[in-house]
Amino acid sequence: MRILLVEDELDMASWLVxxxxxxxxxxxxxxxxxxAEAFMAGTEYDAVVLDLQLPDRHGLTVLTxxxxxxxxxxxxxxxxxxxxQDRVRGLNLGADDFLTKPFELAELEARLAALVRRSRGRQHPRMQCASLSYDGESHAFTLRGxxxxxxxxxxxxxSALLLRSGSPVGKSQLFGKVFSHDSSAGPDAIEVVLHRLRRKLEGSDVRIVTVRGLGYMLEGIGDDDLAR
Structure with missing residues (x-):
């Protein structure tokens, strides 16, 4: 899940990232x-973690x-x-949840997962392609169990490939899901990640294929293809 953390306390932000x-x-x-607004203009996020006391504008102004x-x-x-009154005002302006510092990391992660579940309209999101499965509760992938x-x-x-299994995901879009904005990695770094993934899926009924001109696609393999 791609998260935007809007936080001006650098030590806190570094730890959370x-x-x-x-x-x-x-x-x-x-x-x-x-x-934050520049990031949101160019990237689709699954959730935003928003501090209120920002140096240039109040967080509720950003939310509004x-x-x-x-x-x-x-x-x-x-x-x-x-x-x-801060919680009520934030929720009335469109916030989905509220967590007060200090907090436990496990609670933040659980709340983020719950927000994304609700936004996708699924109580217990589970995505599947052949024997590859992703459990939104545990954030775990299983392959053949x-x-x-x-x-x-x-x-x-x-995660990005499974979400759109059977359809190609563009290289730049996939890069944006994997590498942060401040990463020094070049565009071809995604190839290294995909190479490692292909090795981990080797011999199974799932594969990542390159669709020329369109990007990469996750697909299930039929029994006939496995036998070849």
Whole structure:
């Protein structure tokens, strides 16, 4: 899941980016409202974690602008302001959830997963392609019933491909799902991630194919193809 973290406390942001990345999320960090709006203009996010006290604008102003522009991305407000009136105002302006600092990482991750589930209209999201399955509750992939060990980047790439299995995903779109905005990786770095994924799927009934001019596609393999 691609997450935008809007947080001006750099130590807090650094910790969250690292921790969320280790849990299979793909976080981008914006230290202020202006950067956040630039990111949202060019990237589709699964959820936004929004601090209220930003250096250039109040977080609720950012939220109001998002909803006015019909941006329905789920927003979790994360702030030290825990007063009831702040929570009520945020929720009335279109926030989906509210978490007060200090907080436990596990609770933040659980709340983000719940927000994304609700936004997709599925209570317990489970995606499948042949014997490859993704459980939205545990964020785990299984292949033929066995847990599939993946790095965060492999996890992000496979999630994007599985979400659109049977249809090609463009190279630049896939790159955007896997690498953060401040990554120094070149466009071809996605090939390295896909190469590792193909090796992990080898011998199974699922494969990643290159669709010339369109990108990459995850597809199930029939018994006849497996026998060849």
């Amino acid at each position: 690292r921790a969320l990345g280790q849990s299979g999320f793909v976080p981008d960090h914006a230290p202020d409202a202006r950067t 602008a998002m909803r006015a522009a019909d941006n329905r991305t789920p927003v979790l407000i994360l702030t030290a302001q825990g007063a009831l 066995a847990l599939l060990a993946l790095t965060p980047r492999e996890h992000a790439a496979l």
